Amino acid sequence: MKKQWLIVGLISMLIANWLSIPTATAPKKKKAVKQQSMILATTTSLQDSGLLDFLIPKFAKKNKINVKTIAVGSGEALKMGERGDADALLVHSPDKEKEFMNNGYGTKRVTFMHNYFAIVGPKNDPAGVSSLSTAVDSFKAIASSKTNFISRGDQSGTHLKELKIWDKAKITPQGSSWYIESGQGMGATLMLANQKYAYTLSDRSTFYVYKKKVKDLAILTNQSDDLVNRYSVITVSTKTKMKIKKAPAKKFMVWINSKKVKKMIATFGLTKFGKPIFYVD
């Protein structure tokens, strides 16, 4: 008898709790009374750096907009924009972004901050990357020395930058035994590179976070222009005839380009890493 009452109690608690699940699940009719919401598609590297967890709540609170931050690869984020499944994008893949804008999928694009990629590799640097001055030369050296190189292989912003450098060096690494495509995020790729004493292209903030776990790797390049990593914010257009939340997206674009927010971005990372991770434009 007691057991049955316990079950009844549990079930009624669950039902009561379920009924109080936040209004995010409420049917559409009630939305008019609720706060606005928007979908922001962004990249995993931004998410992992912690910048979004820091910034987005400030915007959400001030404007009373529920921002749903979906972190996928840059390629995926742009695809979401093309489908109309996102209202604003925060991505770092300039070539693909320009294509996106040219095809009419975005109303406005602003490149608002940047940082630098780095070629990281084994501390003993068998390909001699640290003595070279350009990324293209470094990649050429890695290819000719046939040292292991780990690629993201996932259409992320980092991956696309890497492919661009190979392209400039006029090398096709795919198919070579030393070229390994991990298909994973930056952290996992760094761990793989560490394990295999391999080179890889990484953003600096992820490397700093993983530094203690990838003890056999080191940054081998300086912050040069050919390794720049530019972030842009894009508001999605109504080309796809989807219900794009234009107003909140526009507010977001204005907010993130404001002086106050730019200052917050510029100082982000100082406490955690002792140096800024992002430079504002």
Add this chain to the structure above:
Amino acid sequence: MDLLVNGLRQSFSLIAHDAEIWQILLTTLKVTGTATIIALFLGMPIGVVLGLTNFRGRKILLSFVNTGMGLPPVVVGLFVSLMFWRSGVFGFLDIMYTPLAIIIAELIIAFPVVVGLTFAAIQNLEPRLGEQILSLGANRLQYLFTILKEARIATLAAIIAGFGAIISEVGAAAMVGGNIRWQTRLLTTAILLETQAGQFDKAIALSFLLLTLALFINFAFTRYQQKGAKGWTRLYR
């Protein structure tokens, strides 16, 4: 080894101090609990019918159910996303990236598991049991409950398996829920996030929490399952 010990220690301090962890825990319970309950109420009666009756095409239907038991959650996540994206059939409902979307995906994952194991449990019963129950004057509902109780050990296994399938689910939940902080973050998706971000100690702490939660719930299920059970023989002589 340090990581494990630190993780265990951290799990206690997280519970004590971190409000976000409580929210994640509660969301996990709500979402998984709701999906499990609906899967039970829908799946068990269907499982009983499948187990008791015979009809044309039964074997084919059962093959589908059995395949559904092994359905890859990422595939479910993909299909649910395709339906609920703005560009999808049900996009106008605006459910994407909400707990409800996760409940739907988890329901699709758990439902075949419950049906499959239930029909296997019921089909195994002594055929004359059904006649006996009817002869004692049972109506349809009482018949259903009594049949399920008679096969209690196996039917509870169906519930435990269904619950197990979705409490551990991460791919579909991340895809359709979006792993949004304070809204659709579950224990499993939080572990995924912390692992990707390199915060291994927090990931391990969350793992301990998840395992402990699952253990408590399964303890309750198992107690009911094993009520009055005696072994057939001793393990040793």
